[in-house]
Amino acid sequence: MALTGLILFNVANSIAVLVLLSLGLGVIYGMMKIINLAHGEFLMLGAYTTVVSTNAGLNLWVAMLIAAPVAVGLFGLLVERLFIRFLYGRMIDTMLATWGLSLAVIGLITTIFGNTVRGVAAPFGGFAIGGYQTSLYSLFVIAVAAVMAAGLWLVLRFTRFGLIVRATMQNPNMAAALGAPPPQIYMVTFALGSALAGLAGGVLAPVSGVSPVMGSAFIARAFITVLGGGPAIVTGTGLASTLFGGISEVATFLTTPVFGQVALLLAALIMIRILPQGITGRLLRRSL
Amino acid sequence: MHEFRLSRRGLLQSGATLAGGALAAPLVARHAMAADTIKVGSLLDLSGPIGSSGQAMHATIQLAVAELNASGGLLGRQIELVNYDTQSTIQLYSQYAQQLALKDKVAVVHGGITSASREAIRPVFDRYATLYFYNVLYEGGVCDRDCFCTGTTPAQTVNKLVPYALDTWGKKAYIIAADYNYGQITAKWMGKYVRDGGGTVQATEFFPLDVTEFAATISKIQQAGPSVVLSALVGSNHTAFYRQWAAAGMKGKIPIASTTFGLVNEIATIAPSESDGVVTSYGYYEELSTPASTAFTQAVRAKFGNDLPYISELAAATYEGFKLWAEGVKKAGSLDRMKVTEALETGLAVDGPSGKVTIDHATHHVVRNAYLAKAADRKWEVFKSYPDQAPADTAAVCDLIKDPKMSKQFVIDVKT
Numbered sequence: 092m093a094l095t096g097l098i099l100f101n102v103a104n105s106i107a108v109l110v111l112l113s114l115g116l117g118v119i120y121g122m123m124k125i126i127n128l129a130h131g132e133f134l135m136l137g138a139y140t141t142v143v144s145t146n147a148g149l150n151l152w153v154a155m156l157i158a159a160p161v162a163v164g165l166f167g168l169l170v171e172r173l174f175i176r177f178l179y180g181r182m183i184d185t186m187l188a189t190w191g192l193s194l195a196v197i198g199l200i201t202t203i204f205g206n207t208v209r210g211v212a213a214p215f216g217g218f219a220i221g222g223y224q225t226s227l228y229s230l231f232v233i234a235v236a237a238v239m240a241a242g243l244w245l246v247l248r249f250t251r252f253g254l255i256v257r258a259t260m261q262n263p264n265m266a267a268a269l270g271a272p273p274p275q276i277y278m279v280t281f282a283l284g285s286a287l288a289g290l291a292g293g294v295l296a297p298v299s300g301v302s303p304v305m306g307s308a309f310i311a312r313a314f315i316t317v318l319g320g321g322p323a324i325v326t327g328t329g330l331a332s333t334l335f336g337g338i339s340e341v342a343t344f345l346t347t348p349v350f351g352q353v354a355l356l357l358a359a360l361i362m363i364r365i366l367p368q369g370i371t372g373r374l375l376r377r378s379l
Numbered sequence: 380m381h382e383f384r385l386s387r388r389g390l391l392q393s394g395a396t397l398a399g400g401a402l403a404a405p406l407v408a409r410h411a412m413a414a415d416t417i418k419v420g421s422l423l424d425l426s427g428p429i430g431s432s433g434q435a436m437h438a439t440i441q442l443a444v445a446e447l448n449a450s451g452g453l454l455g456r457q458i459e460l461v462n463y464d465t466q467s468t469i470q471l472y473s474q475y476a477q478q479l480a481l482k483d484k485v486a487v488v489h490g491g492i493t494s495a496s497r498e499a500i501r502p503v504f505d506r507y508a509t510l511y512f513y514n515v516l517y518e519g520g521v522c523d524r525d526c527f528c529t530g531t532t533p534a535q536t537v538n539k540l541v542p543y544a545l546d547t548w549g550k551k552a553y554i555i556a557a558d559y560n561y562g563q564i565t566a567k568w569m570g571k572y573v574r575d576g577g578g579t580v581q582a583t584e585f586f587p588l589d590v591t592e593f594a595a596t597i598s599k600i601q602q603a604g605p606s607v608v609l610s611a612l613v614g615s616n617h618t619a620f621y622r623q624w625a626a627a628g629m630k631g632k633i634p635i636a637s638t639t640f641g642l643v644n645e646i647a648t649i650a651p652s653e654s655d656g657v658v659t660s661y662g663y664y665e666e667l668s669t670p671a672s673t674a675f676t677q678a679v680r681a682k683f684g685n686d687l688p689y690i691s692e693l694a695a696a697t698y699e700g701f702k703l704w705a706e707g708v709k710k711a712g713s714l715d716r717m718k719v720t721e722a723l724e725t726g727l728a729v730d731g732p733s734g735k736v737t738i739d740h741a742t743h744h745v746v747r748n749a750y751l752a753k754a755a756d757r758k759w760e761v762f763k764s765y766p767d768q769a770p771a772d773t774a775a776v777c778d779l780i781k782d783p784k785m786s787k788q789f790v791i792d793v794k795t
């Protein structure tokens with residue numbers, strides 16, 4: 092019984108990590124059709140912001156929940172102004188540009204902080220489910236993922252800003268005719284996606300090996316989740332995270348970590364075969 | 380076609396000779412200067428994922444060269460270090476190895492970090508008759524007369540770590556290891572030593588290098604309830620295991636012994652609450668307080684500053700490997716590969732930072748000290764030393780005295 096509880100908790104944690112990893116990418120790719128290959132590096136920058144500012148004396152919570160998203164959001168803004176805005180509608184070119192960007196960011200961070208693992212210790216410590224110890228911090232990760240997804244959904248669904256953003260993504264010319272300037276909307280959306288990535292990186296920093304190349308371990312899972320989710324960003328990402336996170340976690344527990352990864356990829360393959368547009372390409376099409 | 384090419388090359392050569400006539404004088408002079416130095420090759424990853432391991436090794440070989448040059452060099456000539464950054468790319472290893480052997484014509488090459496990189500360049504140096512030193516701890520089994528391995532092998536370290544863990548904490552072990560040749564083979568050795576010590580292996584799990592989530596594994600370990608976790612995890616992604624382990628409150632509940640932890644810089648950069656209590660066994664620790672070790676670390680820090688990552692066995696063995704080669708050249712009175720090899724095979728020894736390091740003729744590995752240490756507050760507390768440990772694992776399969784033509788890596792058949 093306790094073991095079942097523990098596994099369910101691990102599954103929830105695994106889903107939450109996928110949501111964190113992919114929501115920022117979902118906003119940038121799903122809404123703007125920018126293939127951001129530097130997404131892993133945005134996460135890495137969030138993690139570094141947390142580690143460096145905490146080591147410099149900043150409160151861990153401020154570093155994680157405020158400094159990381161703000162810093163990476165601003166970085167995203169800069170990137171959008173300098174590169175991305177020239178590339179809207181040129182999907183392949185965005186791939187090349189952001190790939191170059193990812194190499195440059197890795198190089199820059201390596202030059203500044205060195206090619207070593209850094210980190211801050213996770214707060215809280217553990218708690219017991221039955222006889223099993225598990226991490227209280229995971230509970231926090233789950234909470235952040237839930238708040239992040241719910242917050243994004245609420246903003247898109249109920250605010251004027253959300254309405255304008257959705258309208259611009261659907262039909263920029265019509266939105267412009269009605270007085271919403273697409274360039275600004277794109278800029279803000281890109282910064283928002285970056286900030287979400289930064290927040291995710293910050294929150295995952297205490298339980299990851301924070302190094303300049305850490306992004307590459309995340310990027311594939313993030314893309315698989317976003318593509319599996321389909322056009323509805325929040326619902327799609329959430330459903331895909333649940334499916335892939337659940338499958339890989341249970342497979343890892345029952346077999347080995349190798350098969351856990353295999354199971355995730357296999358699930359993605361089968362799903363893309365059945366639902367080529369992603370989950371929300373067929374189901375729940377009117378969701379967000 | 381073939382003939383045409385030859386004649387074209389001949390034409391180019393004679394043309395070049397004519398054209399070069401005017402420039403000949405300064406060129407000859409420069410050549411004469413260059414011939415005065417002895418070129419020593421170094422192939423290390425200074426960038427990319429393995430780069431953090433290579434930096435300290437690069438520093439110590441530079442130090443060894445500088446010290447030798449300051450004391451008059453070798454055979455009355457100065458040493459020139461030819462170094463290429465292999466950027467954690469196997470392809471560059473092969474390419475630069477050829478360059479060192481054929482273009483730079485170095486007297487010896489020190490280098491290679493991962494076992495994969497060693498196996499990429501070892502055949503190149505065999506083919507072009509270049510002496511090669513691999514100065515990294517590894518899984519053992521290389522049996523090649525043209526190559527010397529100066530790092531520790533499992534018989535020297537894992538065979539200290541596992542018995543200590545079994546005696547101190549109990550007989551049930553849970554093995555977690557990286558999913559490539561080093562982790563796979565090391566896990567076999569761990570299993571063997573656990574059984575030799577009368578213990579049982581509850582499970583052995585392998586992790587691809589890009590795994591970052593360890594929650595399921597941490598649950599499984601608790602379900603099994605071992606007395607010790609033996610870890611051969613590798614790389615920055617796997618560092619997450621130690622952090623998630625601490626976050627789950629497992630720290631202090633089940634002890635961890637590792638053959639890889641702290642080899643790079645982990646102990647300085649992750650929090651003491653995550654690293655304290657982890658036990659490791661290596662051939663050298665920067666904290667070792669013998670006079671030779673203190674003098675060595677002070678010299679390294681004086682030359683390269685405190686930004687240099689941790690000075691681990693990798694860095695110490697690189698320094699000692701170079702010194703061994705230099706002693707071999709002195710004894711042989713020549714740079715000739717065969718003469719130096721024969722001089723080294725007489726059981727040549729140097730006193731390095733880790734203590735006495737002696738070449739073992741039969742295996743071309745070394746007899747050296749091994750140490751056990753425990754992490755405490757961002758430092759390694761060395762609490763046990765084992766002097767003059769022989770590379771018994773490789774010795775079980777390799778005898779270069781009987782069979783000097785051997786050139787392969789044995790996958791030592793560990794009974795499982």
